[in-house]
Amino acid sequence: xxxxxxxxxxxxxxxxxxxxxxxxxxxxxxxxxxxxxxxxxxxxxxxxxxxxxxxxxxxxxxxxxxxxxxxxxxxxxxxxxxxxxxxxxxxxxxxxxxxxxxxxxxxxxxxxxxxxxxxxxxxxxxxxxxxxxxxxxxxxxxxxxxxxxxxxxxxxxxxxxxxxxxxxxxxxxxxxxxxxxxxxxxxxxxxxxxxxxxxxxxxxxxxxxxxxxxxxxxxxxxxxxxxxxxxxxxxxx
Numbered sequence: 001x002x003x004x005x006x007x008x009x010x011x012x013x014x015x016x017x018x019x020x021x022x023x024x025x026x027x028x029x030x031x032x033x034x035x036x037x038x039x040x041x042x043x044x045x046x047x048x049x050x051x052x053x054x055x056x057x058x059x060x061x062x063x064x065x066x067x068x069x070x071x072x073x074x075x076x077x078x079x080x081x082x083x084x085x086x087x088x089x090x091x092x093x094x095x096x097x098x099x100x101x102x103x104x105x106x107x108x109x110x111x112x113x114x115x116x117x118x119x120x121x122x123x124x125x126x127x128x129x130x131x132x133x134x135x136x137x138x139x140x141x142x143x144x145x146x147x148x149x150x151x152x153x154x155x156x157x158x159x160x161x162x163x164x165x166x167x168x169x170x171x172x173x174x175x176x177x178x179x180x181x182x183x184x185x186x187x188x189x190x191x192x193x194x195x196x197x198x199x200x201x202x203x204x205x206x207x208x209x210x211x212x213x214x215x216x217x218x219x220x221x222x223x224x225x226x227x228x229x230x231x232x233x234x235x236x237x
Contacts, residue, residue: 048230049160
């Protein structure tokens with residue numbers, strides 16, 4: 001209970017102070033559909049991912065405490081390690097990453113908490129996708145849902161929309177590859193991220209959940225349905 005209270009205090013402090021700074025400094029921000037996110041109980045949010053600011057934007061639009069999934073290499077950065085006090089769920093380093101993630105996130109969901117995950121992973125940073133372009137989803141979030149399917153966890157699609165046309169920031173991978181040389185995200189020379197000036201988070205209604213007899217069928221179905229829901233939010237907003 002004490003650790004959970006510390007996480008809530010750290011999360012709210014960061015959300016309020018950083019949100020105030022972003023709004024006052026350079027970011028015009030809005031959100032739509034926050035009523036679709038349950039106010040309590042286990043919840044899984046899935047969103048597109050193009051910028052390191054995306055977790056903060058998802059958090060700014062809600063009063064709900066979200067536990068974000070973060071890649072393993074980020075845990076080695078002092079700032080992100082400090083942000084871990086808010087209750088981040090880090091991907092394990094090395095092999096069997098999905099299994100490790102599912103185990104850690106399952107405990108959060110069974111405790112009635114909300115998990116936010118970016119199923120594109122770092123792919124958009126590698127390819128520099130356009131604002132409303134959506135890459136393929138990895139299946140970890142669907143495997144996680146399968147593990148807790150007895151809870152009837154709602155899956156909420158989220159679209160982070162930006163009209164920003166500024167020149168994207170390009171980060172040489174050589175600067176950070178040493179942190180985790182085997183990380184598949186570092187197989188390109190440069191990571192690309194936009195610099196948001198305007199952004200809106202659109203939270204959609206929970207998607208229909210799969211009624212499948214096997215994990216493989218459920219994972220395929222949920223990946224497809226979640227991708228289509230986020231894509232629709234991106235293209236029709």
